[in-house]
Amino acid sequence: MMETNYQEVIMKFTELILPVAPNPIMLAALLLAAMYLARKPFHRAVLAFSLVINNALRLSAASVRQAEKKLVERNREVLMAEGLENAERLVEREFERINAAVVRDLKGYSALQRQMAEVATKLEEDHARSVEVPPNLPNWINIIESIATIKHDGDSMVGKMLGEIDRNLREQNRTAIESFRSSSGKRQVLLNRMLPLWRKVQKTLDDIGRSISDLTDRAKSIDRYMDDYQEIRARTDKAARKLSSSATTQFFIAGLVLLIAIGGAVINFNLIALPMSEMVGGGSFIGPYRTSDVAGLVIILIEISMGLYLMESLRITRLFPVIGSMDDKMRMRMIWITLTLLTVLAGVESALAFMRDRIASDMEALRQTLAGVEQTVQAGSKIPTIGQMIMGFILPFALTFVAIPLESFISSARTVLGTIAAGLLRLIAFLLRLSGNIVYYTGKLVTALYDLIIFPPLWLEGVVTERPFKIRQAFEQISKARQHGKAAKGIEKHEDRFQILESRE
Amino acid sequence: MKCFFIIALLIGLTVGGCTDAQNRTTGVYILLDTSGTYALELKKAQSIVNYLLGTLQPKDTLAVACIDTGSFSEKDIVAKMTFDQRPSVANNQKRAFQKTVVDFVAKVKSSSYTDISGGILQAIEYLNEASAGQKYILIFSDLKEELAKGHVRDVPFQLSDFNVIALNVTKLRQDIRDPENYLDRVEQWRSKVESGKGKWQIVNDLERIDTIFDR
Numbered sequence: 009m010m011e012t013n014y015q016e017v018i019m020k021f022t023e024l025i026l027p028v029a030p031n032p033i034m035l036a037a038l039l040l041a042a043m044y045l046a047r048k049p050f051h052r053a054v055l056a057f058s059l060v061i062n063n064a065l066r067l068s069a070a071s072v073r074q075a076e077k078k079l080v081e082r083n084r085e086v087l088m089a090e091g092l093e094n095a096e097r098l099v100e101r102e103f104e105r106i107n108a109a110v111v112r113d114l115k116g117y118s119a120l121q122r123q124m125a126e127v128a129t130k131l132e133e134d135h136a137r138s139v140e141v142p143p144n145l146p147n148w149i150n151i152i153e154s155i156a157t158i159k160h161d162g163d164s165m166v167g168k169m170l171g172e173i174d175r176n177l178r179e180q181n182r183t184a185i186e187s188f189r190s191s192s193g194k195r196q197v198l199l200n201r202m203l204p205l206w207r208k209v210q211k212t213l214d215d216i217g218r219s220i221s222d223l224t225d226r227a228k229s230i231d232r233y234m235d236d237y238q239e240i241r242a243r244t245d246k247a248a249r250k251l252s253s254s255a256t257t258q259f260f261i262a263g264l265v266l267l268i269a270i271g272g273a274v275i276n277f278n279l280i281a282l283p284m285s286e287m288v289g290g291g292s293f294i295g296p297y298r299t300s301d302v303a304g305l306v307i308i309l310i311e312i313s314m315g316l317y318l319m320e321s322l323r324i325t326r327l328f329p330v331i332g333s334m335d336d337k338m339r340m341r342m343i344w345i346t347l348t349l350l351t352v353l354a355g356v357e358s359a360l361a362f363m364r365d366r367i368a369s370d371m372e373a374l375r376q377t378l379a380g381v382e383q384t385v386q387a388g389s390k391i392p393t394i395g396q397m398i399m400g401f402i403l404p405f406a407l408t409f410v411a412i413p414l415e416s417f418i419s420s421a422r423t424v425l426g427t428i429a430a431g432l433l434r435l436i437a438f439l440l441r442l443s444g445n446i447v448y449y450t451g452k453l454v455t456a457l458y459d460l461i462i463f464p465p466l467w468l469e470g471v472v473t474e475r476p477f478k479i480r481q482a483f484e485q486i487s488k489a490r491q492h493g494k495a496a497k498g499i500e501k502h503e504d505r506f507q508i509l510e511s512r513e
Numbered sequence: 514m515k516c517f518f519i520i521a522l523l524i525g526l527t528v529g530g531c532t533d534a535q536n537r538t539t540g541v542y543i544l545l546d547t548s549g550t551y552a553l554e555l556k557k558a559q560s561i562v563n564y565l566l567g568t569l570q571p572k573d574t575l576a577v578a579c580i581d582t583g584s585f586s587e588k589d590i591v592a593k594m595t596f597d598q599r600p601s602v603a604n605n606q607k608r609a610f611q612k613t614v615v616d617f618v619a620k621v622k623s624s625s626y627t628d629i630s631g632g633i634l635q636a637i638e639y640l641n642e643a644s645a646g647q648k649y650i651l652i653f654s655d656l657k658e659e660l661a662k663g664h665v666r667d668v669p670f671q672l673s674d675f676n677v678i679a680l681n682v683t684k685l686r687q688d689i690r691d692p693e694n695y696l697d698r699v700e701q702w703r704s705k706v707e708s709g710k711g712k713w714q715i716v717n718d719l720e721r722i723d724t725i726f727d728r
Binding site: 285290370371 | 535538560563564567572573599600601604607608611
């Protein structure tokens with residue numbers, strides 16, 4: 009009914025504005041005429057609209073680019089700060105090691121010095137004593153020997169005296185040889201005694217040499233770390249690339265280890281979820297989850313938390329600065345408390361694992377009874393039970409080490425996510441610019457298409473307006489040529505052209 | 514004081530948000546037809562009870578009652594149990610339940626009449642008292658109701674939130690001759706249940722018993 013009314017109104021309107029019955033050609037001509045008249049406003053509107061959209065999108069793109077730049081700068085700052093912190097940690101650790109080595113070696117230095125001094129004194133004394141030359145035979149022995157070998161002519165007195173001299177001489181010789189041997193033996197003993205002392209001195213010097221070599225190596229490491237540190241401090245691109253690459257690698261490695269840890273946590277959960285129903289009931293729910301499942305999960309999360317605190321207290325990780333900055337006494341207390349709680353929880357888990365085995369066996373037996381199957385004799389092996397109990401005890405401690413990859417993951421995630429966010433912002437900026445250009449050129453395309461549709465009136469317009477324009481142009485050129493007194497040939501050419509155009513007109 | 518109040522409010526909201534208001538327990542009431550020759554089918558019912566015992570969880574409720582001359586009576590309940598929260602205790606309860614049902618099936622005597630409506634009314638009463646979240650009434654019968662003289666069962670069923678499932682609806686001799694009888698009988702029970710806002714289902718193939726629970 010309504011549609012009929014509209015049709016009537018349109019008919020009346022058409023009759024009103026058209027004195028004769030409309031035919032399609034006439035309507036098309038009218039439409040073209042209307043479109044021709046509306047050409048300029050339409051062009052302006054379309055171009056303005058496309059320009060507005062283009063400008064808005066370009067502005068948005070610029071804003072996004074700005075945000076991206078800021079984010080990149082911020083990422084770089086964070087990366088550098090983390091890099092500096094790591095480098096400081098490494099240098100600090102090396103210094104601590106050097107300190108420990110120096111303290112260790114210097115602590116024994118006084119004793120070593122005393123020992124060396126003692127050894128040196130002993131060596132000196134022994135050396136001095138070993139230098140003592142064995143007593144020589146008396147000088148007059150040759151004289152006596154000469155006297156003793158004097159030939160006598162049977163005088164008993166002389167013979168007796170000479171025999172006595174010979175005997176004394178031999179006695180003297182024997183005593184001298186014995187004394188010489190004894191003295192040489194003593195020197196030998198002294199020299200023998202010096203040998204281990206020399207060895208000891210050699211060993212001590214070797215130890216000192218090793219310590220010094222170790223210190224030199226450490227010094228080289230420190231030099232290397234310090235070079236890195238200097239590079240990071242200088243904020244060079246090389247350092248940024250190195251740190252970024254390191255962060256990405258850390259992110260993926262830590263992520264992989266965390267996935268493994270999650271697998272361990274899931275196994276742990278399955279180990280304790282069933283027996284937890286014996287403790288908290290199997291029929292109650294928290295939200296859509298069984299209370300026993302939630303309780304099992306809470307226990308695992310508490311274990312992980314304890315592991316985190318333990319690692320923090322041991323200063324292996326630095327997730328909680330409060331724990332790291334505690335004084336050593338307090339930290340030690342914290343270590344003992346967390347370790348005790350972990351052990352208790354591990355014990356609880358072990359007991360739960362045992363209970364799980366019992367419940368599972370009971371359930372299996374019930375199922376067999378209900379199914380009417382004759383119950384199979386349970387295997388006597390306790391290995392599965394013991395295995396489950398051991399696993400229940402070990403897994404909480406194993407989960408403790410999740411803290412290390414977690415820290416790496418969190419610290420590297422900041423960099424990696426920042427890089428991804430910057431990339432996304434860059435992509436958004438590009439898309440915005442692209443959209444702006446598309447809109448702008450679409451506007452131009454629409455106006456061109458509009459002109460294409462109304463090309464007959466436009467062509468007519470061209471024909472009508474082009475000739476007077478050309479005549480005016482030729483006239484102006486003639487006037488200019490005349491004014492400047494150009495060559496007659498050039499003026500004639502223009503005048504001919506002017507006349508042709510005028511005659512056509 | 515103000516701070517304490519805010520903390521208490523937050524804790525209250527958290528606990529309230531976490532607490533599950535939905536009752537997730539299941540209550541199953543099995544009606545076993547002991548009339549006439551159908552008493553011989555009870556061996557099959559025993560396997561259904563066993564299946565349910567294996568399926569139901571702690572805090573769920575299970576009751577087995579027989580359909581005889583006057584079923585609207587607690588005396589007709591053979592065994593009833595709401596299982597304990599602890600799985601080990603629930604397992605022992607299930608063993609005891611099974612033994613009771615086995616003893617009943619071994620000693621059952623067939624009754625002269627079949628008061629199915631009375632049994633359903635008794636089941637509604639029991640499951641409502643047990644406050645089960647999901648309520649199932651399993652009717653192990655040929656659905657041929659025969660009331661003793663003087664028994665009135667014109668009471669409409671209040672079966673909203675109830676699932677009524679007819680199991681092993683055997684065809685009687687007259688059904689084989691004229692299937693219209695069987696179809697009319699089933700249709701009559703379906704309309705009766707659905708008019709009481711209950712859900713009706715029929716499972717003749719006991720292999721598909723595991724499809725009866727929504728969970």
